[in-house]
Amino acid sequence: MFKLSHRLLTLQHLIENEYEHIWDCCCDHGHLGMSLLSKFAKVQSSPTIHFIDIVPTLMDDINAKLTRFYPQPDFHWQVHCGDVSQLPLAKTSKKQLVIIAGVGGELTQEFVTQILKQHQHQSIDFLLCPVNEPYHLRQSLIALDLSLKSEQIINDNKRYYEALLVTNDVQHSTPISAVGEQMWQTVSEQQQAINQAYLAKTIAHYQRVKHKSHDCDIASRYISIKATISL
Template sequence: MKLSPRLNAINQLVTQPYTHIWDCCCDHGFLGAHLLLQGMAETVHFVDSVSSICQQLENKLTRFSPPTQNNTSPHWQVHCADVASLKLAQSARQLVIIAGVGGELSIKLLTGLLEHNAQLDFDIIVCPVHEQFQLRQFLITRNLKLISEQIIEDNQRYYELLYLSRHAKQALTSTGEMWNLRLDAHQRYLDKTIQHYQQRSRSRPHPALSAYLKIQQNPGIA
């Protein structure tokens, strides 16, 4: 199945194979399946907390597991589990993907994941549905650095796609450095974000509002 623009953008980020890739909150497993068939991991793990989703996905993967691009049999596992309590493999080369859920839930899942795997080094791709500012602040407190970041427009919705590692060189910021206001999509997303925080600032100023207004007022820095 063809991936949505959001999932395709995540798929294109993975250019080097991992030992393990964990597709968390995997829903129908479209992203993990593409990574599996491209041979981007020795094992792709599909993780969801809904048992019916996990059972359906396991049935599909069992029926349809053709050779990968490297002509090897794909390896996969389905886990019906809470991502926050997930124990990763004892491997140095692994990637965790959390996409399609809100920023607050992403923070909850990553809090548990980082605590339960504190001794492991793993990369993270996160693409929240909303509350990006709060998620970025959380990630900064966990000393995660930026491999890359981008804005994705998909079905008239906007997403921030963050590729992270503790050993990357670029510092993560609360609003991001990926803005290009010459692009209509970026300008629309910024306008929508400012309107959101203006509404939230009616009773009490929200710190995100002034941060995003600076981007609008100083387009040369974007």
């Protein structure tokens, strides 16, 4: 029916069956959420996959595809048309996953901030993959006192992305680094090449915009990664 991009396939692989509800936000055509329905189809107590976007025609199309290819009650899903910042999380004590991918870092930051503000007593993991400004997003996640579960650099169609799985679970104490830490560590030669290319591109970017930035140390922080971490 559809083929996942490498970026979405990587995100799918990062998602384990540990959630009661998974929210595919800004879901576009719903491919990631649909792939999760297939992934967990034969799993006992499979999660409910929620598709949410603000565009009514898009959600109508997703609802029609889900009804045709993922009929209920064999598959557990719900479709929501609305603002992600007003996400109607399920009232449960179990952990939920919120996926926000394909939008800018600033908007991602706004969504995460509002969701946490409105659901202060919920256990939430966030899988984030912004299209830009990951450094500033990371700074916001640190300020929100979130912790890191995993992170990875993705190269898809000559574009680079950072995928971050973070949590508000106080039992996880791994701090988030503004420039990343885990994601630079790999034994894969292919991933090493991706990391090197991404690091060089990121350093060049922040050196170009240095005069426009209030934080002139961003480029130097990435340069320090190059100097201290074996790629």
